[in-house]
Amino acid sequence: MINLRNDYSEICDPSILDALKRYAYEPNDGYGNDSHSIKAANIIKERLCDKDCDVHFLINGTGTNKTVLAHILLPYQAVIACRSGHVSVHETGAIESTGHKVLTCEGVDGKVTVSEIEAIVKEHNNEHMVMPKAVYISDATEIGTIYTLDELKSLHEACQRLGLYLYMDGARLGVALTCRQNDIKWRDLTRYLDVFCIGGTKNGALMGEAVVICNESLKHDFRYSIKANGSMYAKGFVAGIEFTELFTHGRYTRLASHANAMADILRQAFIENGIPVAYQSVTNQLFPVFCHADIEKLKKDIIFEEMGPSDHDHETVRFVTSWATKKSDMDKCAAVLKDIMQGK
Numbered sequence: 001m002i003n004l005r006n007d008y009s010e011i012c013d014p015s016i017l018d019a020l021k022r023y024a025y026e027p028n029d030g031y032g033n034d035s036h037s038i039k040a041a042n043i044i045k046e047r048l049c050d051k052d053c054d055v056h057f058l059i060n061g062t063g064t065n066k067t068v069l070a071h072i073l074l075p076y077q078a079v080i081a082c083r084s085g086h087v088s089v090h091e092t093g094a095i096e097s098t099g100h101k102v103l104t105c106e107g108v109d110g111k112v113t114v115s116e117i118e119a120i121v122k123e124h125n126n127e128h129m130v131m132p133k134a135v136y137i138s139d140a141t142e143i144g145t146i147y148t149l150d151e152l153k154s155l156h157e158a159c160q161r162l163g164l165y166l167y168m169d170g171a172r173l174g175v176a177l178t179c180r181q182n183d184i185k186w187r188d189l190t191r192y193l194d195v196f197c198i199g200g201t202k203n204g205a206l207m208g209e210a211v212v213i214c215n216e217s218l219k220h221d222f223r224y225s226i227k228a229n230g231s232m233y234a235k236g237f238v239a240g241i242e243f244t245e246l247f248t249h250g251r252y253t254r255l256a257s258h259a260n261a262m263a264d265i266l267r268q269a270f271i272e273n274g275i276p277v278a279y280q281s282v283t284n285q286l287f288p289v290f291c292h293a294d295i296e297k298l299k300k301d302i303i304f305e306e307m308g309p310s311d312h313d314h315e316t317v318r319f320v321t322s323w324a325t326k327k328s329d330m331d332k333c334a335a336v337l338k339d340i341m342q343g344k
Contacts, residue, residue, distance in 0.1 A: 002302045002329045002336075006202075007172070007284060007322035012242070013204035013255060019245050020206075020238070028237040032057055032223075036240030043247045044198065044210060050190040054213040056226060057239035061171045062091045063231035064197050064209045069134060070098040071225035072165050072195065072218050077133035079167075080120050082107035084142045086169060098229075101130045109280065110141035111151065114158045121162050135159055138169040139184070140176040144281025147176075149183045156192035165215065168196035174203040174256030175283040182282075190214045200242060204255040204323040208239040255323035259284040262321035262330050269334035273341040278307070278316040286319040294340050301336045 003009055011017070028034040041055035058064045065087050069079055078101040081088050087095050088104050095102050103124070105116035112135060121132050135155065139147050147155075159166040168189070173196075176182060189196055194215035200208040213219050226232045233239055246252040263284045270277060270288055278287040289310050290298065295317060298304070307316040321330070 002333050004302055004304045004319040004321065004325075004333070006305075006320050007259060008202050010322065010324040012206040013245070013251065013323060015251065016204070016206060016242050016245050019241050023237075023241060028235075030234050030236060031232055032236030032240070034237040034240055036237045036244060038240070040210075040240045040243035040247065043244060044212070047186050047247060048190050048212065049187040050214070053190050054219045054222065056211045056213070056222060057233065057236060057243065058197075058209050058211055058226060058231040059207060059233060060231070061086070061169070061197075061199065061201060061209055062094050063229060064211060065091065065136075065169055066094040066098060067225050067229040067231045068167055068195055068197070068211060069095055069100060069136070070229055071222055072167070073100050073133055074131075075099055076131055078103050078124075078130040079134040079136050080105065080112065080117055080132050080164075081136040082110060082112050082141070084110050085112075085136055086138060086142060086171070087136050090142075102136075103130070103132060109145045110143040111145060111147060112137050112155070114154050117155075117158055117162065117164070121164075132162075132164060134165040134167055136167050136169065138171065140172040140179075140281075140283040140285070142285075143279040143287065144283045144285035145279065146179060146182055146282055147184065149188060152184060152188065152192050159194075165194040165218070166192070168193050170197045171199035171209070172202050172283065172285075173198055174252055175260050178253055178257040179260050179282045194218060200239075200246060202322075203246070203252060203259075205242045205246060206238070208233075208242055210239075210243055259321045259323050259325065262325040262327065263319075265327070265330040265334060266319055266321070266337075269337050273337050275337065275341065278310060284321045286321075287316050288319065289314050289316050291315075297340050298336070302333060 080103045083104040195213045198210040276289045305318040310316050
C-alpha cells in the first residue's frame with residue numbers, strides 16, 4: 001500500500017536517530033536548559049538573521065498553539081482565525097479550554113484577509129463582547145496554500161494598526177518556504193510576526209516544534225506558560241538534538257523540498273488524467289476529487305483521508321506526501337490514477 005495519509009507517519013529522518021544514538025549515554029540538564037537546546041536555538045536565530053528573538057522547544061503542534069495563545073491573551077481576549085484553521089476545527093477545543101474564544105472568518109483560499117480582521121474588530125467594540133487581540137494564520141494552510149510576502153506585510157500592518165498580535169502556526173512551514181511559488185524568506189518571519197513556530201513533527205523530526213518569539217513584550221515568563229500548559233520536555237535535550245540536526249547542512253530545507261517534489265508528481269498526474277482538485281494547493285497536501293466508485297478502487301492501493309462530499313456523486317480526498325515519500329511510490333500512484341481514469 002502507498003501511504004499518503006499524512007506527513008508524520010514515519011518515525012524520523014535517520015540522521016536524527018544517528019544523533020540520538022551518539023548522545024544516548026550523555027547526561028544533560030533537563031527542561032531545555034542543556035547545551036544541545038542552546039546550540040539549536042542559536043542555529044535557528046542565525047538562520048532567521050535575528051539574534052534577539054527567543055527560541056523555545058515544545059512537544060507538539062496543538063500544545064504549541066494552546067501555549068502561545070494562552071500566554072499572549074488576557075482572560076477576556078480572543079483570537080481571530082480562518083474557519084478552516086487548525087485551531088478552529090482540529091484541536092478539540094484546546095484554545096477554548098483556556099477560556100479564549102476563537103473568532104472565525106471565512107478566509108480566501110484558506111487565508112485570513114485584512115478586511116475580515118477589520119470587520120471582526122469593528123463588530124467586537126464593547127466590554128459585553130470578547131476583545132480580539134490576536135490573529136492566527138498558518139503557512140502552509142490547512143488546504144495547502146501559502147501566504148505571499150505582500151499578504152504577510154499587509155496582515156502585519158493591519159495588526160499593528162489595530163493593536164493585535166500576529167501569530168503564525170508553522171507546523172508545515174518547511175513546505176511553505178520551499179515551494180516554487182513562495183517569496184517569503186526566513187528573515188521576513190521575524191520582521192512581520194510577533195510569534196511563530198517552526199514545525200519539526202511534520203518535517204522529519206521524531207516530535208517537537210520550535211517557538212520563536214519576536215515581540216519583546218511577549219518574551220517574559222513564557223517558560224511558565226510552557227510548563228503550565230503541559231508542553232515542556234523533561235528531556236528537552238532530545239528536541240535540541242533534533243533541531244540541531246534539522247538545521248545543519250540544509251537538512252530542514254532539503255526534507256521539505258522533497259515532500260513538495262513528490263507532490264508535484266501527483267499534481268502532474270491529475271492534470272494528465274483530467275482529475276479535478278478542490279483546492280489549488282502548492283505544497284505537499286493535495287485534494288483531488290473522485291466519484292465514489294473510483295474512491296473504492298483507490299483504496300486497494302493507496303492509504304488516504306476522505307474529506308467529505310463535494311456534490312452528490314463526488315468526494316474530495318486528501319493525499320499528503322512527506323520527507324520520506326519514495327519516488328517509486330509516486331510513480332506507482334500515478335499509474336494507479338491513470339488506470340482508474342482510463343477505465344471509465
